[in-house]
Structure formats: C-alpha cells, structure tokens
Amino acid sequence: MTLTDTLFFSFKAIVSYRVRSLLIILAMALGVAAVIILTALGDGARHYVINQFSSIGTNLLVVMPGRAETSGAFPGTVLGETPRDLTLKDAQLLGRLPQIKRYAPLNIGVAELSAANLLREVTVLGSNANLIPIRHMKLAQGNFLTQGSAQSAQIVLGHKLAQDFFPRSQAIGQRVRLGENRFLVSGVLAPQGESMGFNTDEIVIIPIDYAQALFNTTSLFRILIEAKSHNDIQSAKQAILDTLKQSHDGEEDNTVITQDAVLATFDRILHALTLSVAGIAAISLIVAGILIMNVMLVAVSQRTAEIGLLKAIGATTIDIRRLFFAEALWLSLAGAMIGFMLGQFGSLLLRLAYPQLPAWAPAWATLAGILIALVTGILASLLPAGRAARLDAVIALSKK
Amino acid sequence: MGDQAVYALDNINLDIAAGEYVSIMGPSGSGKSTLLNLIGLLDKPDSGYYALDGIAITDLSETEQAQIRREKIGFVFQSFHLVPRLTAAENIELPLILSGIPVAERQKRVASALQDFDLQQRALHRPAELSGGQRQRVAIARATIMQPSVILADEPTGNLDHQIGAEVMMLLENLHHKGTTLIIVTHDRELGARAHRQIGMRDGKILTDQSHDAH
Numbered sequence: 001m002t003l004t005d006t007l008f009f010s011f012k013a014i015v016s017y018r019v020r021s022l023l024i025i026l027a028m029a030l031g032v033a034a035v036i037i038l039t040a041l042g043d044g045a046r047h048y049v050i051n052q053f054s055s056i057g058t059n060l061l062v063v064m065p066g067r068a069e070t071s072g073a074f075p076g077t078v079l080g081e082t083p084r085d086l087t088l089k090d091a092q093l094l095g096r097l098p099q100i101k102r103y104a105p106l107n108i109g110v111a112e113l114s115a116a117n118l119l120r121e122v123t124v125l126g127s128n129a130n131l132i133p134i135r136h137m138k139l140a141q142g143n144f145l146t147q148g149s150a151q152s153a154q155i156v157l158g159h160k161l162a163q164d165f166f167p168r169s170q171a172i173g174q175r176v177r178l179g180e181n182r183f184l185v186s187g188v189l190a191p192q193g194e195s196m197g198f199n200t201d202e203i204v205i206i207p208i209d210y211a212q213a214l215f216n217t218t219s220l221f222r223i224l225i226e227a228k229s230h231n232d233i234q235s236a237k238q239a240i241l242d243t244l245k246q247s248h249d250g251e252e253d254n255t256v257i258t259q260d261a262v263l264a265t266f267d268r269i270l271h272a273l274t275l276s277v278a279g280i281a282a283i284s285l286i287v288a289g290i291l292i293m294n295v296m297l298v299a300v301s302q303r304t305a306e307i308g309l310l311k312a313i314g315a316t317t318i319d320i321r322r323l324f325f326a327e328a329l330w331l332s333l334a335g336a337m338i339g340f341m342l343g344q345f346g347s348l349l350l351r352l353a354y355p356q357l358p359a360w361a362p363a364w365a366t367l368a369g370i371l372i373a374l375v376t377g378i379l380a381s382l383l384p385a386g387r388a389a390r391l392d393a394v395i396a397l398s399k400k
Numbered sequence: 401m402g403d404q405a406v407y408a409l410d411n412i413n414l415d416i417a418a419g420e421y422v423s424i425m426g427p428s429g430s431g432k433s434t435l436l437n438l439i440g441l442l443d444k445p446d447s448g449y450y451a452l453d454g455i456a457i458t459d460l461s462e463t464e465q466a467q468i469r470r471e472k473i474g475f476v477f478q479s480f481h482l483v484p485r486l487t488a489a490e491n492i493e494l495p496l497i498l499s500g501i502p503v504a505e506r507q508k509r510v511a512s513a514l515q516d517f518d519l520q521q522r523a524l525h526r527p528a529e530l531s532g533g534q535r536q537r538v539a540i541a542r543a544t545i546m547q548p549s550v551i552l553a554d555e556p557t558g559n560l561d562h563q564i565g566a567e568v569m570m571l572l573e574n575l576h577h578k579g580t581t582l583i584i585v586t587h588d589r590e591l592g593a594r595a596h597r598q599i600g601m602r603d604g605k606i607l608t609d610q611s612h613d614a615h
Contacts (some may be wrong), residue, residue, distance in 0.1 A: 001497060001499050001500060002500045005500070011499065012485070012486075013485070016485035017485075141500075191580065227604070240569045305481060306483050308481075309481045309483065310494070310498070311442070311466070311469075312440070312442055312469065312475045312481075312541075313469065313475065313494060313495045313498060313542070314466050314468075314469040314470025314471070314473075314495060314498050314499070314546075315466060315471065315498050316463045316466040317462060317463075317466075318463070319466075319498060347568070393442045394437050394442050394443050397477065397481065
C-alpha cells in the first residue's frame with residue numbers, strides 16, 4: 001500500500017465517522033487553543049507590568065533609609081539598627097557622583113489645599129525640578145520650579161486638581177494656600193492617570209524645603225536617582241552605598257533599589273506564571289490524547305470485520321498499523337490546526353477586550369502546543385494500531 | 401475436554417490441481433472452514449506442509465503470505481464482508497490499493513469489473529443500498545480483480561435466496577471455465593454436487609473424495 005493511498009484511505013475513514021472525528025478534533029483543538037490563549041494572557045500580563053514599571057523612569061535607582069539585616073551580635077539588633085535619616089545633604093552629595101545624571105529628593109505628606117473658596121486634602125510631593133524628567137512626568141502648561149530656585153514659593157498642580165479649583169480660568173499665576181503658606185501656581189501636570197497605584201492627577205508638587213518646613217522634618221522619604229546610562233547602574237549603586245556609608249559614620253543604613261533588579265524580578269515571576277498556566281493547559285492536551293486512544297480502541301473493535309477482510313485480501317500487518325496511525329495523525333493534525341486558529345482568535349478577542357494587555361502568545365508556546373498535540377495524538381494511536389494489526393484474521397472475519 | 405487435545409484438522413492429505421472445481425462438504429464443526437482458511441493462508445497449521453502454485457507457504461513470513469493472498473487468492477464469504485462506508489466501486493478497488501497499483505490502472509480495471517458483473521449502475525452505491533445478489537457480485541468482483549489463481553468461496557449462497565444463489569453460482573462457475581481453480585465450502589448437498597470433485601469431511605478428517613466428469 002502506497003503512502004498516498006494510506007493517507008487517503010484513512011482520511012476517508014475519518015470523514016465517514018463524522019461525529020466521532022469532530023469530537024476528537026474539538027477536544028484536541030480546545031487543548032491547543034487553551035495553551036495559546038493562556039500563554040498569551042500570561043505573557044501579556046508580563047509585558048503589561050514591565051511596561052508600567054519601565055514607564056516610571058529610565059535607569060532609575062531609589063535610595064531609602066533603613067536596611068533590613070540580620071546581625072546576630074546583640075539582642076535587639078535583629079532587624080537592624082535604628083536608621084539614620086537621609087538628608088538633603090546626602091542627596092546633594094550623591095548628585096556629585098560621576099555615574100549620576102540627576103537626582104530628585106522626595107518627601108511625601110498630606111496637606112489642605114485651598115483656593116477660590118474651595119478646600120480639599122491633597123497628597124503633597126516635595127522635590128526639585130528633576131522629579132519631572134526622572135519620573136517621566138509631563139507638564140501640560142507652565143513650568144516646574146526652575147532649577148536652583150527652590151526658595152521661590154511655587155506649586156505644580158495635578159491635572160484634575162487644576163480643573164477642580166480653576167474650572168473656568170487659567171490655573172497658572174493663581175495664588176493658592178497649602179497648609180499655612182501661600183504658593184503661586186507655576187505649572188499643571190499633563191493627565192496621566194494611575195501609575196503604579198499612584199494617581200498623579202490629584203497631587204501637588206512643591207519645592208523640597210517648603211515641604212520639609214510644612215511637614216516639620218529634616219529627613220527625606222526617598223532619593224530618586226537617574227544613572228547616566230544602563231551600564232552605570234551597578235557602579236552607581238555601589239558608589240551611592242559607599243558615599244552614604246561614609247557620611248553616616250561608616251554605618252550601612254540605607255537601601256538602594258535599582259529599577260532593573262525589580263524589573264528582572266517581575267519578569268521572572270510572570271514568566272514562571274506563564275509557564276505554569278501553559279503546563280496546566282498542556283495537561284488538557286494529554287487528556288485529549290487519551291481520548292484519541294480511547295476512541296481509536298473503540299474504532300478498532302467496531303471495525304474488526306473490516307480489519308479481518310483487509311487481511312484476507314492481502315493487507316500486511318504493517319499496512320493495518322499504518323492505516324490507524326495515519327488516522328490518528330489526521331485527527332491530531334486537524335485538531336492542532338483548528339486549535340491554532342481558535343487560539344489566535346481568542347488572543348485577538350483578549351486584545352480587543354483589554355487594549356492595554358498585549359496578549360500575544362509567544363512563539364515557543366504556540367509551537368509547543370501544536371507539537372504536544374501531534375505527539376500525544378501519535379503516541380495514543382500506537383496501542384490501538386498495534387491491537388488492530390495483531391487481530392487474528394479468522395476470528396475477525398467470523399465476528400459479525 | 402480440557403486436557404484432551406481437539407484437532408480441527410487431523411491428518412489431512414489433499415492435492416488439488418490447478419483449474420479444478422472442488423466442493424468441500426460436511427456438517428458444521430467438521431473442519432471444512434478451517435481447511436479453507438488454511439488454503440487461503442488465513443490460518444496456520446500447527447504442523448504439516450502446504451504448497452500453493454509450487455511455493456512452500458509454510459516457510460513464508462507473514463508479509464510474504466499477505467502478498468500471496470493479494471496476488472493468488474480471492475475470497476468470497478457467506479456474509480459478503482463489504483466495507484460498509486465504501487461504495488461498490490471502492491470495495492472492488494481495495495485489493496488493487498493494497499497492491500499499490502497506480503490510480504489510472506485501478507480505474508480501468510474497476511470499470512471493466514463493474515461491466516463484467518453488471519454493476520455499472522451501482523458503482524457509487526454503498527453496500528447498504530444494494531440487494532444481496534448485488535452485494536455478492538461486488539464481493540466476487542473484488543475477489544477476482546487481481547486475477548487470482550484460486551477462488552475460495554465459503555457458503556457463497558448461504559445468505560441468498562434460491563434463484564439469486566443460482567445466478568451467483570453461475571458467475572463463480574464461469575470463472576472456473578476461464579481456468580481459475582474454484583474451491584467451495586458448503587453444507588448444501590445440491591450445491592456441492594455441481595462440483596467436479598467432492599470432498600466429504602467429518603471431525604477434521606476427509607471421509608470421501610470422489611470425482612466425476614464435467615458436464
């Protein structure tokens with residue numbers, strides 16, 4: 001029996017057992033589609049989070065006071081020493097490091113903003129003009145505290161605040177009151193919405209010394225630092241730690257987080273998540289494979305007389321084996337192809353439903369899904385095909 | 401029973417010349433079907449020797465035996481054994497497909513077989529849509545499409561009424577007239593009597609073996 005005839009003959013068998021074939025193909029297709037859609041979802045989530053995190057800055061390092069460490073020398077020091085505060089002086093020191101492009105000290109607090117008979121509590125950021133470029137924020141109008149003029153009492157309003165307080169007039173140039181002090185509105189942030197759980201449309205930004213005065217503190221909440229290039233990040237981190245250790249009397253009481261490291265961690269976690277959902281989906285493919293085996297076994301006993309006849313008119317055991325093998329191959333091939341299309345279609349629907357989520361199935365997952373479908377289909381056919389080939393022709397023929 | 405061995409065939413010694421018309425008769429359980437299966441290479445003797453067309457079959461591998469079945473033997477069964485999902489033409493074509501004969505040649509041979517057995521109008525019908533006589537004609541067309549040297553018919557008229565059965569026998573006997581060896585297994589005495597050589601079996605043994613001249 002030639003290969004073409006084998007393929008054609010088994011194809012005809014599939015077509016004549018229509019319902020049976022469609023059900024197997026459906027099971028296979030759903031398995032492949034599940035692999036594709038779930039990995040598209042996982043990988044989309046990974047890209048979404050990474051995009052979000054990348055958007056908060058470039059080559060970013062964050063210095064924060066305190067250091068969690070386990071030093072077993074004395075009781076009471078298990079969670080580290082009482083941290084020395086980060087100060088503006090520290091920030092200025094760090095700004096002089098060669099690896100550093102710019103820095104922005106940061107204080108955060110809450111205060112009452114009032115203007116034009118309106119009043120509300122707002123989140124106040126105290127910083128310098130570098131905050132805008134470091135955090136990738138944009139100004140809709142006006143400008144931020146000009147570099148070095150931290151003393152002038154200027155304020156930048158978030159987009160929504162500017163609209164709420166000055167719905168009809170230009171916000172810039174208006175006077176507002178924040179806590180006990182009066183400020184001149186110098187700029188309005190462009191609308192950005194939520195980013196990393198922080199709504200920049202409803203904040204105000206004032207110069208750092210005003211913020212420290214307002215909150216009655218000399219310490220900083222964070223120092224945001226942008227390294228000159230991606231390659232400088234590691235050496236910048238070391239230099240920052242060294243500098244701070246020196247100025248803090250030899251105590252390593254600060255923590256530096258690089259955006260890179262956080263990104264890499266997120267990437268790893270979400271990649272693992274994608275892999276595990278792909279694995280769960282792959283189980284459904286193996287189930288589909290077992291279904292193929294089951295249905296093929298039933299087919300063998302249903303077609304016992306046909307197999308006996310084929311043997312009587314001269315089919316070899318190899319011919320019979322190949323026929324059933326080819327049948328399984330067709331079924332899993334059709335299942336894989338339809339599943340591929342279903343998966344692509346499902347991913348498309350996901351992208352349409354959640355435009356922020358880049359739900360594209362990675363190539364490896366698509367390929368793996370199709371391969372697993374083919375391999376399980378083929379493996380599942382071995383047992384039934386062998387059973388068919390071993391059938392005794394006399395017994396098979398006598399069975400009605 | 402149990403520890404006592406039962407022989408389906410016992411000490412059979414049989415020579416059938418090429419071109420003979422032989423009937424094998426006997427009650428059920430006499431071993432006549434087993435003998436036919438042995439001749440058709442569907443069954444293997446536990447011991448003994450069998451040669452077909454001068455080829456020692458008992459020494460051949462399974463694949464070689466399949467090839468002999470394909471090329472030298474045509475089976476006709478009581479229950480026709482047509483593949484229900486294939487059309488009449490496709491059923492007739494099966495042995496040609498198994499032999500790997502090219503499509504063009506296949507179509508030519510199937511067309512002429514359909515004509516020989518007066519099945520042109522039924523070529524695209526499935527077995528379920530055919531009458532018993534038509535089904536057996538399809539089966540005979542399938543058995544002869546490879547021009548085998550021997551036709552083995554196991555109760556070929558057993559599922560047909562008398563008149564149709566007689567027509568089927570005419571077809572088979574025509575093949576014999578063209579030189580094919582014809583071996584028929586039956587328990588119908590009248591049918592068996594038509595053969596030129598009649599073998600009577602009982603309990604796995606040959607009881608009688610008589611010949612009479614062709615009419």
